[in-house]
Amino acid sequence: MAQGRKTIDELIADEERKAEQAKVRVAELRTRQRVEERKRDSHRKIVVGAGAIAHIRIDPQFRQALRDALNKAVTDPKQRAVIPDLLDEQAFQESLRAAAKKAESEAKEEAGQGSTEPAAAVRPQGRGGPPSGKLRPA
Numbered sequence: 418m419a420q421g422r423k424t425i426d427e428l429i430a431d432e433e434r435k436a437e438q439a440k441v442r443v444a445e446l447r448t449r450q451r452v453e454e455r456k457r458d459s460h461r462k463i464v465v466g467a468g469a470i471a472h473i474r475i476d477p478q479f480r481q482a483l484r485d486a487l488n489k490a491v492t493d494p495k496q497r498a499v500i501p502d503l504l505d506e507q508a509f510q511e512s513l514r515a516a517a518k519k520a521e522s523e524a525k526e527e528a529g530q531g532s533t534e535p536a537a538a539v540r541p542q543g544r545g546g547p548p549s550g551k552l553r554p555a
Contacts, residue, residue: 473503480509 423431473480487504491497497504502512 470503473509474513480506 469479469483473483484504484506487500491500491504502508
Protein backbone atom coordinates (compact mmCIF):
# COMPACT_ATOMS: atom_id res chain seq x y z
CA MET A 418 0.00 0.00 0.00
CA ALA A 419 1.52 3.24 -1.07
CA GLN A 420 1.13 6.15 1.23
CA GLY A 421 -0.37 9.26 -0.25
CA ARG A 422 1.41 12.58 -0.47
CA LYS A 423 1.32 14.83 2.55
CA THR A 424 -0.72 17.94 2.42
CA ILE A 425 0.95 21.31 2.75
CA ASP A 426 -0.48 21.65 6.26
CA GLU A 427 1.13 18.32 7.24
CA LEU A 428 4.47 19.36 5.74
CA ILE A 429 4.34 22.65 7.66
CA ALA A 430 3.54 20.80 10.90
CA ASP A 431 6.47 18.42 10.31
CA GLU A 432 8.87 21.29 9.69
CA GLU A 433 7.63 23.18 12.76
CA ARG A 434 8.16 20.04 14.86
CA LYS A 435 11.70 19.67 13.49
CA ALA A 436 12.41 23.35 14.16
CA GLU A 437 11.20 23.01 17.77
CA GLN A 438 13.40 19.92 18.26
CA ALA A 439 16.37 21.85 16.87
CA LYS A 440 15.71 24.74 19.30
CA VAL A 441 15.59 22.30 22.22
CA ARG A 442 18.85 20.67 21.09
CA VAL A 443 20.58 24.05 20.74
CA ALA A 444 19.40 25.02 24.24
CA GLU A 445 20.77 21.74 25.63
CA LEU A 446 24.12 22.30 23.92
CA ARG A 447 24.36 25.86 25.24
CA THR A 448 23.62 24.62 28.75
CA ARG A 449 26.34 21.97 28.44
CA GLN A 450 28.75 24.61 27.13
CA ARG A 451 28.04 26.87 30.15
CA VAL A 452 28.60 23.94 32.55
CA GLU A 453 31.93 23.11 30.88
CA GLU A 454 33.00 26.78 31.00
CA ARG A 455 32.16 26.95 34.74
CA LYS A 456 34.16 23.78 35.40
CA ARG A 457 37.12 25.14 33.44
CA ASP A 458 36.89 28.47 35.27
CA SER A 459 36.71 26.77 38.68
CA HIS A 460 39.71 24.59 37.87
CA ARG A 461 41.64 27.63 36.67
CA LYS A 462 40.87 29.47 39.91
CA ILE A 463 42.08 26.49 41.95
CA VAL A 464 45.34 26.29 40.01
CA VAL A 465 45.99 30.04 40.21
CA GLY A 466 45.08 30.12 43.90
CA ALA A 467 47.38 27.20 44.68
CA GLY A 468 50.22 28.90 42.81
CA ALA A 469 49.65 32.16 44.64
CA ILE A 470 49.49 30.45 48.02
CA ALA A 471 52.71 28.57 47.29
CA HIS A 472 54.43 31.79 46.20
CA ILE A 473 53.42 33.81 49.29
CA ARG A 474 55.54 31.43 51.36
CA ILE A 475 58.71 32.49 49.55
CA ASP A 476 58.15 36.10 48.50
CA PRO A 477 57.19 38.63 51.22
CA GLN A 478 56.55 41.40 48.67
CA PHE A 479 54.14 39.20 46.73
CA ARG A 480 52.50 38.19 50.02
CA GLN A 481 51.92 41.87 50.87
CA ALA A 482 50.62 42.68 47.38
CA LEU A 483 48.23 39.73 47.52
CA ARG A 484 47.12 40.70 51.03
CA ASP A 485 46.39 44.25 49.84
CA ALA A 486 44.41 42.96 46.86
CA LEU A 487 42.42 40.51 49.00
CA ASN A 488 41.65 43.14 51.64
CA LYS A 489 40.19 45.35 48.90
CA ALA A 490 38.40 42.67 46.92
CA VAL A 491 37.08 40.26 49.55
CA THR A 492 34.50 42.12 51.60
CA ASP A 493 32.00 39.40 52.52
CA PRO A 494 32.63 38.33 56.15
CA LYS A 495 31.94 34.67 55.33
CA GLN A 496 34.59 34.71 52.60
CA ARG A 497 37.06 36.61 54.76
CA ALA A 498 36.62 34.02 57.52
CA VAL A 499 38.01 31.36 55.17
CA ILE A 500 41.29 33.21 54.50
CA PRO A 501 42.34 34.98 57.72
CA ASP A 502 45.96 33.87 57.31
CA LEU A 503 46.08 35.54 53.90
CA LEU A 504 44.62 38.80 55.20
CA ASP A 505 46.92 39.30 58.20
CA GLU A 506 50.69 38.75 58.48
CA GLN A 507 50.53 37.64 62.11
CA ALA A 508 47.85 35.06 61.29
CA PHE A 509 49.97 33.91 58.32
CA GLN A 510 53.04 33.39 60.51
CA GLU A 511 50.94 31.53 63.10
CA SER A 512 49.51 29.25 60.41
CA LEU A 513 53.03 28.49 59.16
CA ARG A 514 54.15 27.61 62.70
CA ALA A 515 51.08 25.42 63.22
CA ALA A 516 51.69 23.60 59.94
CA ALA A 517 55.34 23.01 60.84
CA LYS A 518 54.37 21.74 64.30
CA LYS A 519 51.78 19.38 62.78
CA ALA A 520 54.30 18.05 60.25
CA GLU A 521 56.83 17.52 63.03
CA SER A 522 54.36 15.62 65.22
CA GLU A 523 53.25 13.48 62.25
CA ALA A 524 56.88 12.68 61.48
CA LYS A 525 57.51 11.68 65.10
CA GLU A 526 54.35 9.61 65.15
CA GLU A 527 55.33 7.85 61.92
CA ALA A 528 58.87 7.25 63.17
CA GLY A 529 57.48 5.81 66.40
CA GLN A 530 55.53 3.13 64.52
CA GLY A 531 58.58 0.94 63.91
CA SER A 532 60.12 2.75 60.95
CA THR A 533 63.92 2.69 60.98
CA GLU A 534 64.14 5.71 58.68
CA PRO A 535 63.12 9.21 59.70
CA ALA A 536 59.77 10.13 58.17
CA ALA A 537 61.21 13.20 56.46
CA ALA A 538 63.50 10.98 54.38
CA VAL A 539 60.63 9.01 52.84
CA ARG A 540 58.81 10.32 49.79
CA PRO A 541 55.54 8.84 48.44
CA GLN A 542 55.61 7.26 44.99
CA GLY A 543 52.91 9.50 43.51
CA ARG A 544 49.95 8.64 41.27
CA GLY A 545 51.81 7.58 38.13
CA GLY A 546 51.14 3.87 38.38
CA PRO A 547 50.68 0.98 40.76
CA PRO A 548 52.64 1.26 43.98
CA SER A 549 55.86 -0.72 43.95
CA GLY A 550 55.84 -1.33 47.69
CA LYS A 551 59.22 0.36 48.03
CA LEU A 552 59.93 3.68 49.66
CA ARG A 553 62.42 6.03 48.05
CA PRO A 554 64.81 8.13 50.07
CA ALA A 555 64.41 11.87 49.62
